[in-house]
Amino acid sequence: MASADLQSERDPNRNIDAFAAASPHPVLIMLLRLAGRVVAIVTTLLGLLFLTFSMGRLLPADPVLAITGAEVSKEVYDRVYRELGLDQPIWMQFLTYVRNVATGDLGRSTTTGQPILSDLLTIFPATIELALVAMVVGIVVGIPLGIIAAVRRGSIIDHVVRILALAGHSVPIFWTGLMALFIFYAKLRLVGASGRIDVFYEGLVTPVTGFLLIDSALEGQWEVFRNALSHIILPGSILGYYSVAYISRMSRSFMLEQLGQEYILTAKAKGLGRRQVVWRHAFRNIRVQLLTIMALTFGGLLEGAVLIETVFGWPGLGQYLTRGLQMNDMNVVMGAVLTIGAVFLTINMISDVLYRILDPRTR
Template identity: 40%
Template sequence: MLGKILKRLGTVVPSLIGVVIVTFLLTRVMPGDPAAYFAGPAATPEAIEEIRRSLGLDRPLLEQFLAYVVDLAQGDLGTSLTTGLPVMHEITTRLPASAELTLLGLIVSMAIALPLGVLAAVRQGSWIDHLSRVIATAGVSLPVFFTGLLLVYVFYFILGWAPAPMGRLDFFFSDPERVTGFFLIDSLLMGDLELFRAAFSQIWLPALTLGIFSLAPITRMTRASMLAVLASDFVRTARANGLPPGKVVITYAFRNALLPIITTLGMVFSFLLGANVLVEKVFAWPGIGSYAVEALIASDFAPVQGFVLAMAILYVLLNLLIDILYGVIDPRVRIEA
């Protein structure tokens, strides 16, 4: 297993180099002039040219790229022109907010989709099978921002069960002492249950929005994988030997159906982490997605490049984690490796 991990890490370096090159080139061909944007509409051509020189945009493209690589090797992702803060600081501050929201949304989705997919496979053709298809189709058909606005209207405006969608905490609370960056975990580490309740009251509705949006692929993959395993010879043998139905389904069938489900969970988490910007906008969530979009609109190169690089590293680590889980779930994967 260790050899497989090292081998996978060895193949990562060319991918990250490609990401750095492509991201750098794409940000340079984006429409809009950052110098003109930050100079303002009333700026003279001389003032715009002065800003362009101060940003290094007047230098040849190769020279700009080499300077960027040198800074990147030193852990310097540049400074955001819109906020005036180092990009590394912004990413390390905002990434836990996006990761906490995405992870909780995935947990909500798993809590609904996995039992639903298993029951739909066990009772194929029944009402619960049809219900799972309807729920999965509805979840993926509704735009995520519409689902978020609908939930805000129902749970905040009509029922009053949720607080105003104003970020990670209410104005009356201060951020917990930073340990993991996850407010739910950090508040528990502080032993502040009131702060935990405040953080949870703000996050459960956007997490539910992401969970509904990601129901479809997890439910469908769980159902399809379970159907394939339930039709296998060893499951029929287990049933013929008189084993309890619950043990056959959970111990034998579900564990052998986990590999494609784990792959789907990894893909869904990666997609949600990079695409939850609409949810962040609806709920005023200070995450990395909204930060990158605002920088993209302003033609602010450094945050966009830092965002793409951070996402690429996270995807690599996530794929590595999935490989490790493969070996834990199915020992044959370790033997083949």
């Protein structure tokens, strides 16, 4: 035993080789992490499916009456009840629901008479387009405002930004939408009316991407492009204002934290200008945090779009979900909620990948 210890002291590389041989191979580590990520994604999806399934079973809306109507005989009611599989045990109903969703079968809407997946593929691009416009407004306006407010802490600009952020978190979005529609459309006539486009321009552009602005630009239909822009600019700006409120507040908080660090004092001591200190050093260290905030903001925009689309008559997922709730169309409600949850999951996955790319410490 003593001779073995003496040999280890004389040959330290022997201990290193033994540790390297005992440690897992990098490929194995990568596979284990990938397997863990897949398990997490599958578990999250199953949880989301369980929530939407429970929603369809626990809400006081009768799926049979939604199909047959209130005045129906007991024989017809029982036949539809069995055709929907509601006579099966609840666990079997859930497995059937998971299998149907996996094959793209989300059921059929009793309101439109179309498959839910077909409806979602038609209307969801309108919601994404509205959310993207709002997101651009939030990023372009919110990040610079937050950083300027942090750099000029205690100034008038800082107080104005904080008040605007507070108002964005306090004022109901539907009230802001109604007031903006009254002022900018009814009184000033600066923007288009409700809807995505005027009736005169409907059907002139072939849907390729589903985004009306992009499709009209690709076809060179600039009249349609201007009309679509006049309709989206107001709801997109209002929705974007609420993202500006959140992004600017978080940008200010992150920047204030970085400006108090020692490396900022060192950079100033070396004679670097304010712009270099702020944008080259401090902003570089908050961009990863801002990435997470932007991902959460985009997911939140989908929630805010429900009210905005109702106010502006925007033919997107929010209006589709609202109509489904009003008509007790549970297949529509379940499909819309499942879509929003899947988008949240996708955004989180993308932000996690970008987080690892931008911050080597997390790899």
